[in-house]
Amino acid sequence: MIQLQALHKSYTVDGRQVAALKGVDLHVRPGEVFGVIGASGAGKSTLLRVINLLERPDQGQVKVAGQTLSALDGAGLRAARQRIAMIFQHFNLLSSRTVAQNVAWPMRIAGWPPARIEARVQALLARVGLTEHTHKYPAQLSGGQKQRVGIARALALEPQVLLCDEATSALDPETTRSILDLLAEINQELKLTIVLITHEMDVVRRICDRVAVLEGGRIVEEGPVAQVFLHPQSPTARRFVMAAEHVDEGEQRDDHAQVQGHLWRLTFLGERTYEPLLGEVARHANLDFGILSGRIDRIKRVPYGQLTIAITGGDLPAARQLLADRGVQVEELRA
Numbered sequence: 031m032i033q034l035q036a037l038h039k040s041y042t043v044d045g046r047q048v049a050a051l052k053g054v055d056l057h058v059r060p061g062e063v064f065g066v067i068g069a070s071g072a073g074k075s076t077l078l079r080v081i082n083l084l085e086r087p088d089q090g091q092v093k094v095a096g097q098t099l100s101a102l103d104g105a106g107l108r109a110a111r112q113r114i115a116m117i118f119q120h121f122n123l124l125s126s127r128t129v130a131q132n133v134a135w136p137m138r139i140a141g142w143p144p145a146r147i148e149a150r151v152q153a154l155l156a157r158v159g160l161t162e163h164t165h166k167y168p169a170q171l172s173g174g175q176k177q178r179v180g181i182a183r184a185l186a187l188e189p190q191v192l193l194c195d196e197a198t199s200a201l202d203p204e205t206t207r208s209i210l211d212l213l214a215e216i217n218q219e220l221k222l223t224i225v226l227i228t229h230e231m232d233v234v235r236r237i238c239d240r241v242a243v244l245e246g247g248r249i250v251e252e253g254p255v256a257q258v259f260l261h262p263q264s265p266t267a268r269r270f271v272m273a274a275e276h277v278d279e280g281e282q283r284d285d286h287a288q289v290q291g292h293l294w295r296l297t298f299l300g301e302r303t304y305e306p307l308l309g310e311v312a313r314h315a316n317l318d319f320g321i322l323s324g325r326i327d328r329i330k331r332v333p334y335g336q337l338t339i340a341i342t343g344g345d346l347p348a349a350r351q352l353l354a355d356r357g358v359q360v361e362e363l364r365a
């Protein structure tokens with residue numbers, strides 16, 4: 031659905047060139063939710079805005095739904111942009127227009143007849159749960175409600191791609207969850223391809239299928255969310271995961287230094303997460319273990335668990351074999 035090839039983009043600041051993207055390649059598949067995570071200044075907004083050519087790349091190619099946008103100008107680009115909608119961190123609503131008028135806006139610009147606009151506005155507001163707020167102004171809405179207006183407006187022209195620019199960063203955790211759930215439902219119902227940028231791994235974990243980690247204008251890691259979240263390879267990805275898990279790497283190292291034995295990290299994925307396996311392993315391999323840290327949660331809809339355990343005594347190869355037979359991944363943190 032989206033193919034970015036060898037993208038470079040620099041800005042001129044005080045006569046100096048600042049490189050924001052330094053050769054980015056990215057493929058987003060139809061119907062997937064793709065996350066781009068990175069720290070402030072990594073180039074996320076630039077990357078997102080290059081997809082609909084709000085920023086024109088200095089070099090490289092942007093293809094959306096088979097069409098090379100970077101080769102278009104004027105009317106061609108305007109037509110192509112109708113298939114790529116966007117929602118924003120600060121919602122970007124027209125404050126002097128009602129909820130209904132905000133949602134109607136892209137359809138008015140596109141020249142739709144009023145009756146068709148009205149029917150579509152009603153359907154969209156019902157879909158995002160805002161029917162009773164139809165005639166309010168943005169200032170009378172909560173942040174979550176404003177973002178729902180932004181989503182309804184973005185869906186107006188039936189786009190193929192939705193770009194989300196830190197769409198939940200201004201919202202509290204509960205509202206964030208409800209907006210992410212709404213985006214996930216829309217992705218499923220409409221088979222809409224979603225690209226979202228964020229600096230929070232929890233956002234990625236909740237709704238993305240795949241993720242790219244951006245640092246200094248380059249993609250340093252990319253893959254399915256389960257892979258990047260459970261086994262981050264780059265220091266940057268590891269930092270984001272640790273921040274999401276509220277783990278301090280230094281404190282964790284100190285804690286581990288206090289305990290005896292072998293340190294293993296076990297990763298469970300899918301329904302196996304809930305199986306009472308550890309007692310069985312302890313009996314089977316005649317070992318003792320203590321749990322040092324752990325978490326059971328979900329990546330999108332799939333349950334996962336990750337436990338760090340300290341093992342003393344017993345038959346380690348037998349324990350490893352039984353865990354492997356049950357589909358549990360074992361990483362040895364300390365032999």
Ligand SMILES: Nc1ncnc2c1ncn2[C@@H]1O[C@H](COP(=O)(O)OP(=O)(O)OP(=O)(O)O)[C@@H](O)[C@H]1O
Pocket residue numbers: 041042043048049050068069070071072073074075076077229
């Ligand atoms: N319009 C602009 N003019 C000049 N420099 C810019 C402009 N937009 C971005 N930059 C610079 O490009 C680099 C990447 O910025 P970008 O906004 O894409 O990063 P980001 O990852 O989205 O950051 P944040 O999370 O803080 O929004 C930064 O060094 C930034 O200062």
